Each structure stands twice: as structure tokens, then as C-alpha cells.
Amino acid sequence: MTERQQERHPADADAGTGPSILGFAPDTAEDDVADVEPVPDGTEVAGVALHPGGLVHVRRPDVVGGVLLLLAGVADTASAWLPWDRDGGTTGLDLVVRSIGSAREGAAELGRTGLWQPATVAAGGAVLVVLALLLLRPARSHRVSGVLALGVALAVAAAVAGRLVDAGWDVRSLGPGVWCAVAVAGLGVLGALKAMLTSPRVTTAPAGPVPVG
Structure with a gap:
């Protein structure tokens, strides 16, 4: 009777195997991962290799x-507060406010008055700041x-070129706000x-966190 019980429960012969599935010991190997995780010292990290010595993409900022x-x-903020003409009477912010009123009358009026130029510079600078945070x-x-x-920078460049055309390519008539727009x-x-x-950046990494270089 004892021998029959031992034949029915062969997995119990080894007490250190722990839980089993259909008599087979569970696979204790770690799951393959490729994700980011923090390093104890707080350093930004890249991915974790699928296997020791495998390739992994390094996640890093573009400082x-x-x-x-x-x-x-x-430079966009300076362009808004500085005058756009030589006599210093009109700042970029004044032109942006005027462009809002012209936009209500239609795109044709906005283009005729040339107020689309400071509006494009102001909006483009704001978008560039958002993209900077993503970088x-x-x-x-x-x-x-x-x-x-x-694409945003080229739109700003087109606005500056339009301002130069409206000024008859006379750079002496342009105020410091336009030059900030050039910047x-x-x-x-x-x-x-x-x-x-x-x-x-692709590197060969061990199965552990890889600090960003």
C-alpha cells in the first residue's frame, strides 16, 4: 500500500520543489521585459534587455x-515686448492684439494688413516651448x-520674410522686435x-537597468 501511494505521488518525493503543475516544477525564470524602470539612485534609465547581452533602446532626453x-x-517673449518699427511706437504685443481683431473680419483682412506676421511669430514661439518640454x-x-x-520654425521664418518684404527690404526701418523674431x-x-x-541609441545591456548616458 505504501509503494502504491508513492507511485501515485511522485512529485512529493522532493519536498523542496514547492507547488507544481501536473507534476512538473513551475518555471522560475523571470519574464522577458523591455520597459523602463527607476534606478535606486534616481538616475534616468533606459530599457531592460530581453536577454542578457541583448539589444535595448536607450531612452534619453535631447537636452x-x-x-x-x-x-x-x-526670444519670442522679447519680440512681443519690444517695438517692431524703428520709431518704437508699436510693440509686438500691440500687433498681436490688432491681429485678433482683424482675424474676426476674415483671413483676407488679416493678410492685407500684414498682422498675420506677428501673430505667427507669437503662436510659433509658444508651440516651440511646448515641443522643447517634449525634447x-x-x-x-x-x-x-x-x-x-x-515646420513651426519655418512658418516663423516665413512671417519674418513677409515683414521684410512689406518694409521694402529696408532693414533700417525694422525694430528690435523683428530681430528677436529672426532669433x-x-x-x-x-x-x-x-x-x-x-x-x-541602441546598446547591449545586461538584464538590468541601463543609466542614460
């Missing part, structure tokens, strides 16, 4: 691109944000190109 876009936002977040790649930033376009293009041209 240079983000700072360039933030500087574009600072400062760890990610595999910031190319999408870079493409968006490039918005230039810094925006540089930050966008930095984000677009920075390729994702």
Missing part, C-alpha cells in the same frame, strides 16, 4: 535641442517632435535639426 527651443521661446523628456527618439518644430526662427531651426538628426 541640446530642448534648450535651443526654450531659447527660441525666450527634455527621455524617449527613444525625438524625431517626430523635431519635424514638428522644423526665434533661427533657434527653432537649429533645435529641430538637432532632434531630427540625433539617431536612437
